[in-house]
Amino acid sequence: MSFIKIAAFAVLATLIQILPTTAQNFTLGDLIIDHPYARATPPNAKVAGGYLTITNNGTETDRIIGASASFADHVEIHKMEVINDVMKMSPVPGGLEIPAGGTVELKPGSFHLMFMSISTPLNEGDVQQITLEFEKAGKVDVDLEVVGFSGGAAHDMHKKNGMSDGKTMNGDMKMDHKAAE
Numbered sequence: 284m285s286f287i288k289i290a291a292f293a294v295l296a297t298l299i300q301i302l303p304t305t306a307q308n309f310t311l312g313d314l315i316i317d318h319p320y321a322r323a324t325p326p327n328a329k330v331a332g333g334y335l336t337i338t339n340n341g342t343e344t345d346r347i348i349g350a351s352a353s354f355a356d357h358v359e360i361h362k363m364e365v366i367n368d369v370m371k372m373s374p375v376p377g378g379l380e381i382p383a384g385g386t387v388e389l390k391p392g393s394f395h396l397m398f399m400s401i402s403t404p405l406n407e408g409d410v411q412q413i414t415l416e417f418e419k420a421g422k423v424d425v426d427l428e429v430v431g432f433s434g435g436a437a438h439d440m441h442k443k444n445g446m447s448d449g450k451t452m453n454g455d456m457k458m459d460h461k462a463a464e
């Protein structure tokens with residue numbers, strides 16, 4: 284009897300040890316938040332993008348309506364589009380809908396979190412805790428993994444548009460921050 288208990292605790296202890304380093308999924312009610320990450324930023328960057336995938340296994344639509352991070356003054360939910368060869372980003376009014384049974388990807392070149400007025404550069408290998416806020420499910424803390432800057436769709440798109448990454452990440456890109464009202 285007690286041997287089984289000890290064995291069970293040993294398995295549990297092993298799982299607990301493994302989880303913090305390998306878990307990239309975070310659960311909040313019916314929502315699964317997969318692999319939140321950001322790219323490393325150059326030294327004087329004012330903004331940084333955040334990416335993650337949200338799956339809604341529930342029967343009701345939810346929305347991601349906000350986020351916060353200790354290293355950013357505030358966080359906006361943006362969409363990125365290329366209009367006449369100019370990359371434009373603008374806040375998504377009212378947040379981003381996560382349909383029941385659906386998956387929404389916040390990714391380079393598309394929807395993303397925008398960490399505004401960051402107080403410190405994001406360095407590759409860092410893990411930063413951020414808080415996501417959903418209209419119905421509420422708030423959840425997730426770990427944001429900082430990955431290397433090179434590679435990815437947005438990176439390619441910056442190049443295509445003749446913008447240097449440095450310029451882009453220093454906030455010189457053409458950005459429309461007026462929310463549609």
Ligand SMILES: [Cu+2]
Pocket residue numbers: 332361362372373395396397
């Ligand atoms: Cu943005």
